[in-house]
Amino acid sequence: MKKLLFKYKYKILICLLIVSIVVAIPFTVKRTVAEENLNNYQMEITFDNQNMTLSGKETVTYFNNSDNAFSSLYFHLYPNAFREGANVKVVSSNNFDKAYPNGISFGSIDIKNVYNDNQVFKFKIAGEDQNILQVDLLEDLYPDENVEIKIDFDVKLPNVNHRFGFGENTINLGNFYPIACVYEDGKGFFTKTYHSNGDPFYSDVANYEVEFKCNKDLIVATSGIITNKLEEENEMVYSIKGEKIRDFCMVLSNNFEKASAKVDNVTVNYFGYVSDADLNENLNFAIDCLKTYNSLFGDYPYKELNVVKSNFVHGGMEWPNLVMISDDITKSEDFKYVIAHEVAHQWWYGVVGNNQYDHAWLDEGLTEYSTYLFYQNNPKYGLNYEEMVKNACDNYKFFVKIYNQINGNVDTSMDRALNEFDTEPEYVHLTYTKGVLLFDSLRQSLGNNKFFKTLKNYFEDFAYKNVSPEEFIAEFNKYSKVNLEEFINSWLNGEVVIT
Numbered sequence: 001m002k003k004l005l006f007k008y009k010y011k012i013l014i015c016l017l018i019v020s021i022v023v024a025i026p027f028t029v030k031r032t033v034a035e036e037n038l039n040n041y042q043m044e045i046t047f048d049n050q051n052m053t054l055s056g057k058e059t060v061t062y063f064n065n066s067d068n069a070f071s072s073l074y075f076h077l078y079p080n081a082f083r084e085g086a087n088v089k090v091v092s093s094n095n096f097d098k099a100y101p102n103g104i105s106f107g108s109i110d111i112k113n114v115y116n117d118n119q120v121f122k123f124k125i126a127g128e129d130q131n132i133l134q135v136d137l138l139e140d141l142y143p144d145e146n147v148e149i150k151i152d153f154d155v156k157l158p159n160v161n162h163r164f165g166f167g168e169n170t171i172n173l174g175n176f177y178p179i180a181c182v183y184e185d186g187k188g189f190f191t192k193t194y195h196s197n198g199d200p201f202y203s204d205v206a207n208y209e210v211e212f213k214c215n216k217d218l219i220v221a222t223s224g225i226i227t228n229k230l231e232e233e234n235e236m237v238y239s240i241k242g243e244k245i246r247d248f249c250m251v252l253s254n255n256f257e258k259a260s261a262k263v264d265n266v267t268v269n270y271f272g273y274v275s276d277a278d279l280n281e282n283l284n285f286a287i288d289c290l291k292t293y294n295s296l297f298g299d300y301p302y303k304e305l306n307v308v309k310s311n312f313v314h315g316g317m318e319w320p321n322l323v324m325i326s327d328d329i330t331k332s333e334d335f336k337y338v339i340a341h342e343v344a345h346q347w348w349y350g351v352v353g354n355n356q357y358d359h360a361w362l363d364e365g366l367t368e369y370s371t372y373l374f375y376q377n378n379p380k381y382g383l384n385y386e387e388m389v390k391n392a393c394d395n396y397k398f399f400v401k402i403y404n405q406i407n408g409n410v411d412t413s414m415d416r417a418l419n420e421f422d423t424e425p426e427y428v429h430l431t432y433t434k435g436v437l438l439f440d441s442l443r444q445s446l447g448n449n450k451f452f453k454t455l456k457n458y459f460e461d462f463a464y465k466n467v468s469p470e471e472f473i474a475e476f477n478k479y480s481k482v483n484l485e486e487f488i489n490s491w492l493n494g495e496v497v498i499t
């Protein structure tokens with residue numbers, strides 16, 4: 001297989017040599033968002049673990065960082081994907097029993113009031129599937145202006161092993177609050193619905209200050225830094241601060257046991273379950289991930305990294321400063337593999353963001369490839385890079401063969417929205433597996449020096465931003481001094497035939 005991949009590589013190299021003068025690809029230069037113009041979320045959340053409900057007061061200071069005036073603002077209401085009667089499915093039918101071991105359960109978000117100190121805003125629950133809060137402004141919000149919006153809301157958690165929901169061991173508070181929709185130049189606000197494929201989320205980096213009150217027996221893992229704890233009878237009030245993070249998540253459990261260590265300026269916490277024998281083993285593995293990615297891509301810019309075992313239907317899930325790893329994974333090597341993947345997302349999703357709904361290959365492909373790089377740089381964990389790439393290639397070819405047999409043809413384009421993949425296996429093979437092959441091929445074509453130098457520049461230049469595929473290609477052109485547009489697009493649009 002390696003040979004076949006190389007054969008392809010040489011063909012590409014010839015093309016690259018012919019066009020080795022960089023041709024600037026036109027793309028829209030985004031406005032640079034000054035640090036003081038990041039959106040700010042201030043939240044007061046009270047959690048009731050008897051009823052599995054929470055009540056929240058959120059004050060969003062929203063900055064118009066676009067060139068257009070806005071008459072309305074839009075917020076995602078992800079919990080409504082879990083409500084009774086939702087059109088979308090939060091898990092594929094294959095995963096239903098694993099997600100809902102106690103049978104179907106529903107959750108939702110109820111918006112009570114939207115206002116600020118001067119006015120009450122008209123609002124409506126909009127979107128294709130009650131997935132959007134539309135807030136009508138009394139006056140247009142012009143570029144560089146900001147507006148403060150207070151939202152009072154109640155949330156009900158479903159009994160589901162998912163990002164949002166509670167299971168036997170953990171309460172997962174992901175996507176529980178209204179979060180501003182990203183405005184894309186030329187396209188408007190991104191308001192698509194939830195989807196069972198992939199991570200249907202897309203957000204801007206913002207600052208968070210959260211006051212969280214819950215039963216004091218619950219241990220809290222969070223995307224921010226806990227700056228203060230105040231005990232009030234049976235409850236604990238946490239003050240949490242998250243700076244320049246893309247989203248905010250918490251995982252709660254009265255069954256957590258934590259192992260911690262400081263690496264340079266970063267505190268790494270591993271949250272396992274009480275009496276787990278592998279707390280330090282998993283902590284040390286996470287530390288190795290952090291060190292490896294720091295040296296390959298650039299330093300992790302936050303003060304904490306939390307790796308959290310939790311009830312989760314899929315292998316793992318990334319949040320800023322926090323990753324969930326499914327307690328359903330019984331094999332230690334598999335558990336570690338998921339840690340390596342999710343921690344890599346801190347670079348490709350957390351710091352460098354993108355529209356994960358429309359271009360999932362961009363973060364998932366690079367993250368999965370980064371996982372391969374982790375094992376290449378840490379041979380003590382016993383996975384061989386060349387064998388991993390060969391297996392990815394074999395798996396991909398098997399997928400193409402089977403899909404051809406079943407359907408008579410196979411669409412191998414990668415740059416599709418989550419709802420444009422017919423099945424979960426199709427999404428996984430084209431986003432992760434083919435993503436790995438794309439990045440391996442790119443590395444082989446450019447050579448290690450150029451490839452890794454470009455990745456470091458990419459990380460630095462797009463830190464705290466959302467990058468488009470066009471900007472990604474332009475960045476690789478710029479630093480490799482090779483026009484890679486045709487090469488990368490041939491992978492994305494399915495022209496490349498991997499034989």
Ligand SMILES: [Zn+2]
Nearest residue numbers: 341345364367
């Ligand atoms: Zn991932």
